Amino acid sequence: MKAINPKRTASFDVDAQYTFTEECPDELPVAGGTEIVSALNEQAELACIRIGSKDAHSPKAIWVADENKPMFAPVEGDNVDIAWNQHAVPGTKGFELISGLPKPIDYDFFVWKGIELDLHPYGACYHDLGDKLSTGVIEYLKLNEIDTVIVGGLATDYCVKTTAFQLFNSGFRVIVNLQACRGVSQDTVSTAIEDMKRAGIFVVANTQELRKFD
Numbered sequence: 001m002k003a004i005n006p007k008r009t010a011s012f013d014v015d016a017q018y019t020f021t022e023e024c025p026d027e028l029p030v031a032g033g034t035e036i037v038s039a040l041n042e043q044a045e046l047a048c049i050r051i052g053s054k055d056a057h058s059p060k061a062i063w064v065a066d067e068n069k070p071m072f073a074p075v076e077g078d079n080v081d082i083a084w085n086q087h088a089v090p091g092t093k094g095f096e097l098i099s100g101l102p103k104p105i106d107y108d109f110f111v112w113k114g115i116e117l118d119l120h121p122y123g124a125c126y127h128d129l130g131d132k133l134s135t136g137v138i139e140y141l142k143l144n145e146i147d148t149v150i151v152g153g154l155a156t157d158y159c160v161k162t163t164a165f166q167l168f169n170s171g172f173r174v175i176v177n178l179q180a181c182r183g184v185s186q187d188t189v190s191t192a193i194e195d196m197k198r199a200g201i202f203v204v205a206n207t208q209e210l211r212k213f214d
Protein backbone atom coordinates (compact mmCIF):
# COMPACT_ATOMS: atom_id res chain seq x y z
CA MET A 1 0.00 0.00 0.00
CA LYS A 2 1.16 3.52 -0.72
CA ALA A 3 2.62 5.11 2.39
CA ILE A 4 0.63 7.77 4.21
CA ASN A 5 2.21 11.15 3.65
CA PRO A 6 1.17 13.32 6.63
CA LYS A 7 1.63 16.44 4.52
CA ARG A 8 -1.11 15.25 2.17
CA THR A 9 -3.37 13.49 4.68
CA ALA A 10 -6.42 14.71 6.59
CA SER A 11 -8.16 13.12 9.55
CA PHE A 12 -11.96 13.38 9.76
CA ASP A 13 -13.96 13.12 13.02
CA VAL A 14 -17.52 12.50 11.82
CA ASP A 15 -20.30 13.42 14.27
CA ALA A 16 -18.41 12.35 17.40
CA GLN A 17 -21.13 13.77 19.66
CA TYR A 18 -22.77 12.65 22.89
CA THR A 19 -26.09 12.33 21.03
CA PHE A 20 -24.76 9.07 19.56
CA THR A 21 -23.60 7.64 22.89
CA GLU A 22 -25.19 5.91 25.85
CA GLU A 23 -24.92 9.17 27.81
CA CYS A 24 -27.96 10.36 25.82
CA PRO A 25 -30.19 7.27 26.01
CA ASP A 26 -33.30 9.03 24.68
CA GLU A 27 -31.57 10.21 21.51
CA LEU A 28 -29.65 7.82 19.23
CA PRO A 29 -27.25 5.95 21.55
CA VAL A 30 -24.58 3.72 20.04
CA ALA A 31 -22.91 1.16 22.29
CA GLY A 32 -19.33 2.19 23.08
CA GLY A 33 -19.71 5.58 21.44
CA THR A 34 -17.58 7.38 24.02
CA GLU A 35 -14.70 4.92 23.51
CA ILE A 36 -13.52 6.34 20.17
CA VAL A 37 -11.76 9.48 21.42
CA SER A 38 -8.26 8.05 21.82
CA ALA A 39 -8.31 6.48 18.37
CA LEU A 40 -9.55 9.70 16.77
CA ASN A 41 -6.76 11.64 18.46
CA GLU A 42 -4.17 9.05 17.43
CA GLN A 43 -5.19 9.03 13.79
CA ALA A 44 -5.03 12.82 13.74
CA GLU A 45 -1.31 12.55 14.52
CA LEU A 46 -0.84 10.98 11.08
CA ALA A 47 -2.36 13.99 9.32
CA CYS A 48 -1.64 17.69 8.77
CA ILE A 49 -5.32 18.68 8.71
CA ARG A 50 -8.08 17.71 11.13
CA ILE A 51 -11.70 18.08 10.11
CA GLY A 52 -14.78 17.62 12.27
CA SER A 53 -18.54 17.59 11.85
CA LYS A 54 -21.64 17.77 13.99
CA ASP A 55 -25.30 17.10 13.48
CA ALA A 56 -27.17 20.29 14.41
CA HIS A 57 -30.91 19.66 14.42
CA SER A 58 -33.96 21.64 15.41
CA PRO A 59 -36.60 19.85 17.54
CA LYS A 60 -39.06 21.17 14.93
CA ALA A 61 -37.44 19.32 12.01
CA ILE A 62 -39.97 17.52 9.82
CA TRP A 63 -38.30 14.13 10.34
CA VAL A 64 -38.44 14.12 14.17
CA ALA A 65 -40.27 11.00 15.36
CA ASP A 66 -43.42 11.27 17.46
CA GLU A 67 -46.41 9.11 18.44
CA ASN A 68 -47.87 9.46 14.93
CA LYS A 69 -44.56 9.04 13.15
CA PRO A 70 -42.38 6.44 14.90
CA MET A 71 -38.68 5.87 14.34
CA PHE A 72 -37.86 4.61 10.82
CA ALA A 73 -41.29 5.57 9.44
CA PRO A 74 -41.02 7.06 5.92
CA VAL A 75 -40.99 10.87 5.78
CA GLU A 76 -41.91 12.79 2.64
CA GLY A 77 -39.44 15.33 1.32
CA ASP A 78 -36.61 15.68 -1.16
CA ASN A 79 -33.90 15.68 1.50
CA VAL A 80 -35.32 13.51 4.26
CA ASP A 81 -36.04 9.80 4.22
CA ILE A 82 -37.15 8.34 7.55
CA ALA A 83 -38.08 9.50 11.05
CA TRP A 84 -35.45 9.63 13.80
CA ASN A 85 -35.63 10.44 17.48
CA GLN A 86 -34.95 14.05 18.29
CA HIS A 87 -31.19 14.41 18.65
CA ALA A 88 -28.21 16.78 18.45
CA VAL A 89 -30.19 19.87 19.40
CA PRO A 90 -27.87 22.90 19.84
CA GLY A 91 -27.61 23.86 23.48
CA THR A 92 -28.07 20.30 24.78
CA LYS A 93 -25.47 17.75 25.91
CA GLY A 94 -26.22 15.61 22.89
CA PHE A 95 -25.00 18.38 20.60
CA GLU A 96 -21.58 18.52 22.25
CA LEU A 97 -18.48 16.72 21.06
CA ILE A 98 -17.34 13.87 23.30
CA SER A 99 -14.94 14.96 26.04
CA GLY A 100 -11.30 14.66 25.04
CA LEU A 101 -11.79 15.89 21.47
CA PRO A 102 -10.83 19.39 20.36
CA LYS A 103 -13.42 22.13 20.44
CA PRO A 104 -14.90 22.96 17.03
CA ILE A 105 -12.88 26.19 16.85
CA ASP A 106 -9.66 24.17 17.19
CA TYR A 107 -10.26 22.03 14.09
CA ASP A 108 -8.83 23.16 10.77
CA PHE A 109 -12.28 22.90 9.17
CA PHE A 110 -15.65 22.15 10.75
CA VAL A 111 -19.12 21.33 9.42
CA TRP A 112 -22.52 21.70 11.08
CA LYS A 113 -25.14 19.74 9.14
CA GLY A 114 -28.90 19.28 9.16
CA ILE A 115 -29.71 22.73 10.48
CA GLU A 116 -32.59 23.31 8.07
CA LEU A 117 -35.91 21.76 9.11
CA ASP A 118 -36.31 19.85 5.85
CA LEU A 119 -32.73 18.61 5.45
CA HIS A 120 -31.37 15.47 7.12
CA PRO A 121 -28.04 14.59 5.50
CA TYR A 122 -25.93 11.67 6.68
CA GLY A 123 -22.63 12.50 5.01
CA ALA A 124 -20.65 15.57 6.04
CA CYS A 125 -19.62 16.64 2.54
CA TYR A 126 -23.05 17.71 1.28
CA HIS A 127 -26.06 19.38 2.86
CA ASP A 128 -28.55 17.42 0.74
CA LEU A 129 -29.20 13.74 0.09
CA GLY A 130 -28.47 14.14 -3.61
CA ASP A 131 -24.88 15.31 -3.06
CA LYS A 132 -25.35 18.63 -4.86
CA LEU A 133 -24.95 21.35 -2.21
CA SER A 134 -21.39 21.15 -0.87
CA THR A 135 -20.48 21.87 2.74
CA GLY A 136 -17.06 22.97 1.48
CA VAL A 137 -15.10 20.01 2.83
CA ILE A 138 -14.12 18.59 -0.54
CA GLU A 139 -13.06 21.96 -1.90
CA TYR A 140 -11.04 22.70 1.25
CA LEU A 141 -9.20 19.38 1.01
CA LYS A 142 -8.40 19.86 -2.66
CA LEU A 143 -7.23 23.42 -2.06
CA ASN A 144 -4.78 22.04 0.51
CA GLU A 145 -3.60 19.29 -1.87
CA ILE A 146 -4.83 16.46 0.35
CA ASP A 147 -4.95 13.04 -1.32
CA THR A 148 -5.75 10.75 1.64
CA VAL A 149 -8.46 11.05 4.31
CA ILE A 150 -8.59 8.90 7.45
CA VAL A 151 -12.18 8.68 8.69
CA GLY A 152 -13.67 7.79 12.07
CA GLY A 153 -16.71 8.76 14.11
CA LEU A 154 -20.34 7.86 14.69
CA ALA A 155 -21.96 5.85 13.42
CA THR A 156 -20.06 3.43 11.18
CA ASP A 157 -23.12 2.27 9.26
CA TYR A 158 -24.66 5.69 8.60
CA CYS A 159 -22.77 8.99 8.71
CA VAL A 160 -19.26 7.49 8.62
CA LYS A 161 -20.08 5.25 5.67
CA THR A 162 -21.81 8.03 3.74
CA THR A 163 -19.00 10.51 4.36
CA ALA A 164 -16.42 7.93 3.30
CA PHE A 165 -18.25 7.32 0.02
CA GLN A 166 -18.61 11.05 -0.65
CA LEU A 167 -14.87 11.52 -0.21
CA PHE A 168 -14.00 8.45 -2.25
CA ASN A 169 -16.29 9.52 -5.09
CA SER A 170 -14.50 12.87 -5.10
CA GLY A 171 -11.16 11.20 -5.81
CA PHE A 172 -9.55 10.83 -2.39
CA ARG A 173 -7.96 7.71 -1.02
CA VAL A 174 -10.16 6.97 1.99
CA ILE A 175 -9.19 4.87 4.99
CA VAL A 176 -11.85 4.06 7.61
CA ASN A 177 -10.38 3.29 11.03
CA LEU A 178 -12.78 0.94 12.84
CA GLN A 179 -11.09 1.57 16.20
CA ALA A 180 -12.27 5.17 15.85
CA CYS A 181 -15.86 4.17 14.97
CA ARG A 182 -18.86 2.50 16.53
CA GLY A 183 -22.00 1.35 14.75
CA VAL A 184 -25.71 0.95 15.31
CA SER A 185 -25.92 -2.82 14.77
CA GLN A 186 -23.54 -5.62 13.85
CA ASP A 187 -25.51 -6.54 10.75
CA THR A 188 -25.57 -3.06 9.27
CA VAL A 189 -21.94 -2.44 10.24
CA SER A 190 -20.87 -5.64 8.49
CA THR A 191 -22.81 -4.63 5.38
CA ALA A 192 -21.30 -1.14 5.46
CA ILE A 193 -17.77 -2.54 5.73
CA GLU A 194 -18.33 -4.89 2.79
CA ASP A 195 -19.84 -2.10 0.70
CA MET A 196 -16.89 0.17 1.41
CA LYS A 197 -14.27 -2.47 0.72
CA ARG A 198 -15.99 -3.49 -2.50
CA ALA A 199 -15.93 0.10 -3.72
CA GLY A 200 -12.21 0.51 -3.01
CA ILE A 201 -12.29 2.23 0.37
CA PHE A 202 -9.64 0.89 2.76
CA VAL A 203 -10.95 -0.39 6.10
CA VAL A 204 -8.52 -1.04 8.95
CA ALA A 205 -9.15 -2.49 12.39
CA ASN A 206 -7.10 -0.02 14.40
CA THR A 207 -4.52 2.76 14.39
CA GLN A 208 -1.69 0.22 14.44
CA GLU A 209 -2.81 -0.97 11.02
CA LEU A 210 -2.92 2.62 9.86
CA ARG A 211 0.76 2.95 10.70
CA LYS A 212 1.53 -0.02 8.43
CA PHE A 213 0.74 2.22 5.49
CA ASP A 214 3.95 4.09 6.33
